Amino acid sequence: MRMDDLYAEIILDHSRAPHHAGLREPFDAQTHQVNPTCGDEVTLRLAVQRGEDGGLAVQDVSFDALGCSISQASVSVMTDLVIGESLAHAQKMLAAFEAMITSKGADPGDENLLGDAVAFAGVAQYPNRVKCALLGWKAFKLAAAQAEVGAT
Amino acid sequence: MRMDDLYAEIILDHSRAPHHAGLREPFDAQTHQVNPTCGDEVTLRLAVQRGEDGGLAVQDVSFDALGCSISQASVSVMTDLVIGESLAHAQKMLAAFEAMITSKGADPGDENLLGDAVAFAGVAQYPNRVKCALLGWKAFKLAAAQAEVGAT
């Protein structure tokens, strides 16, 4: 059944008990994103630190989100993926996720890079859910840009 | 041939040598009408006098007009009809002319009342020429209203 794919167990699990939910201190950047068609929102905080190689790394991400299971699960899975990674690598994941989700199903997603986030590949079949799945990632993208500016 | 009806000889005659053309003194009211789709215009002057019965009568009408043969001939024929008549009778002719010309052909016009103006009955078949035929009559209608107000 298609709905079992779209709402894969991992997605439902994350949506019911999102990881890293609840805004935390300290943070270097905070962003807010809304989905204007359905009113979903996310507020996201990002804390970065200078890594060994001199580049920035994601120290912590926390968020407060209101929305459907897809958007909740998506931001939750993302936090798991990006925390501890270099900002550069996180941005690479972000691009890969966006590519997968807007591919209308052509791109199943690279599991090596995206881990659990490939569970969202099914969303690509439902154009009106793409924005849900991207909401948190967009908030992170903006926060990362802010943090980069702040750190220079 | 339809065009021979539309452009009856009497219409072409009037359009080539309009009666009462050229603005004259004295006058009690002056109006200006334009046809916004084709740019035709008419400036019309009306002089009235108090008749024996106490009502107003049309002493003189003169005009300056720019426009197609239908609009030129129509105002010319009208001046012939209304000069010397009581304002009340002129307004009756006006109403009859308007009824004929907007009847889409159903109303051939009352020759006893409208005289030569029934030659314009053919215009009713051409909706976009109705405004041409009415231009001068509308100017007269407004002038008559002005003169009535001025005389009281």
Next chain:
Amino acid sequence: MAVVAHVSPELGSHRVRADFPVLERTVRGGKPLVYLDSGATSQRPTCVLDAEQEFITDHYAAVKRGAHQLADEATEYYEGARAKVATFVGARQPEEIIFTAGATASLNLVAYAFGNATGATGDAARFAGGPGDEIVVTEMEHHANLVPWQELCRRTGATLKWFGLTDDFRLDLSDVSGMITPRTKVLALTGESNVLGTLPPVADLTAAAHRVGALVVLDACQSVPHRANDFAALDVDFAAFSGHKMLGPTGIGVLCGEYALLETLPPFLTGGSMIEVVYMDHSTYLPPPARFEAGTPPVTQAVALGAAVDYLTDLGMDHVEAHAMELTGLALQGLSALPGVSILGPATTDARGPAVAFLVDGIHPHDVGQLLDDAGVAVRVGHHCAWPLHRRYGVSASSRATFGVYSTADEVAALVDAVAGAQKFFAGR
């Protein structure tokens, strides 16, 4: 699901449904389409498509300004459509009907034209507003009847006020005289909430507004498609609605205005066909409706809208309303019988139109909509362009089913089943 009731035999019948070819479609792997999104946009019957197509293939040309037979014919069709719409909504004369691009365009027309009266002397001055003046709306407005007034206030310095909503989904009328005061210039309100279904007391509020000299602008988008309207009797000054919600095409809407007001209202869009004389440094404008129809109007859409009006008239607006309300009753009953489902709006068909918005405990409306879609049931989810209304009731979104002349009791039953199915799906995993 035990949903049994009498529905007017004709509407929703096979005969009516056959007029709407899209209803034969299947979606999501062969499921019959259950289209319950007519409040967003209705489907179009074949006769409307045919009327437009016939006009295009046989009589189409530029209207109002041609000097040839085709142009005369096109103009006659166009003006004929105006007369049909005028009769349909109870306008006093065809010239009270202005064709626009849609209801949103109609409402913006009024708001911008009012703004263009700023600094006017003479009759147009009554439309002007500024600091100290007030514009009154309601918390249940569609964004189309809210944001244009926010923007007008921003431009002119007038103040926006609004009637709030009660816990039982009605306008809060506890302080009408505090809301509509001598400072009120405009009362802009919906004839029927596109979310709650609630019908505000338009006639009473209009009377109150007129007593203080305010103008009344009615958003009639949701009411025109479902019931007989008589704007003249209702005495509203302006009313706006869209073609695409009343079995007509997109790309056309209507502003119905009292002629005496339209005559003194400044223009909004300017350009060809609305001018009297144009010089390089100034222009003068034609009387209504031409003054408000700048440029080439939606000609073929007007013809199609005329055909939609004919179709609705043939069905009979009393039947249309009865049908919609029967389905509404079934939906209210069926949905609220499901544990965990609540109606966002009055629970009965009292003083209510056919929009049934609902919430499902623990399942986000978007997820509800997704499961319904998978079952072939097309509803709308989100804030339905009424975000403040949703905020008022502490939610960001809802699911909404709306009905058309082609909707059936079976479809309502399918909706209720699908909602129950969605609950089961999320509960079971």
Next chain:
Amino acid sequence: MAVVAHVSPELGSHRVRADFPVLERTVRGGKPLVYLDSGATSQRPTCVLDAEQEFITDHYAAVKRGAHQLADEATEYYEGARAKVATFVGARQPEEIIFTAGATASLNLVAYAFGNATGATGDAARFAGGPGDEIVVTEMEHHANLVPWQELCRRTGATLKWFGLTDDFRLDLSDVSGMITPRTKVLALTGESNVLGTLPPVADLTAAAHRVGALVVLDACQSVPHRANDFAALDVDFAAFSGHKMLGPTGIGVLCGEYALLETLPPFLTGGSMIEVVYMDHSTYLPPPARFEAGTPPVTQAVALGAAVDYLTDLGMDHVEAHAMELTGLALQGLSALPGVSILGPATTDARGPAVAFLVDGIHPHDVGQLLDDAGVAVRVGHHCAWPLHRRYGVSASSRATFGVYSTADEVAALVDAVAGAQKFFAGR
């Protein structure tokens, strides 16, 4: 009439004409229709009608906001049309295409949005104008690209200036630097006069305007239907055109704007689908193109316009242009060969498009048009929404023949014959 010339074999051929059923009509008692009014509005090919009809009967729903399959499909069609139009006119990206109600609506959008920048701080301030600022137009503008600017000047206190016309029907460019100065905020000009046919030097004037920091608004209504366009290369900031002049439907137009500008331009029409967040007392707005598409857009008309673009692309815009210009050459030649007939516009096809306006000595254009109509030849008479242009040349009206992809050399010959016939008719009585 000796009118013989080579016309591209495909255009105007029976095969192309068969796509336009209305051309088989007869008028005025059995005369074959000779439709030479395509500059006012073009006829629509069957494939455009079919594309719209198919969409309606199979995929129609509300765009952008549905949560069901039909809504997804409709949105895909709608956005697909945007992409097609973008490619057709050389936009840099689909998001530079805004669907409006028509060219008049597009031009009003720009003028009102500029006005809405009044008092703005930040990036939007560059659109604001007031006393001391100048808006430059030309004396050959259609009312749609003149009156909105007059009104903007009235509202803001800016000054309207204009390029005059020369006796040989060109823009008077004798003092470009006196006209376009550091005070210039906007240069609004036509890409092709809808009366004279004259093509102004848009690229040069755009460069001059950009040198002083002015914005350029192109009225591309007449140029888009007849030739390949590349707005990005032309470097204009905004360009407006209508669907109904390019084989598409009424009820839709386009504003093409440079994305970086659109991003900072304030909204014009407000309502649903253009908002980001709405509170009762304020709202924020989406990025373009959504910001400028308030309410339900002309969805099915966009799909039809996309089909029209496909049709034109299949014909090849170079062929379309060559065909139009060949007919123009024939008409110029045929008409000016008649004693007493003069062309209101350049006498040759040099720097000129396919609008052939003419005057007949001693016969008012309305009477000329009437006789032509009686012969089955449909032309337009009047000032063609360019009253100042006519005043400039000392006339109040003209007759005008314009051509479409379906027009033929035989039809041009019929025009010339009919004009000669009109002369004979009035001379002989």
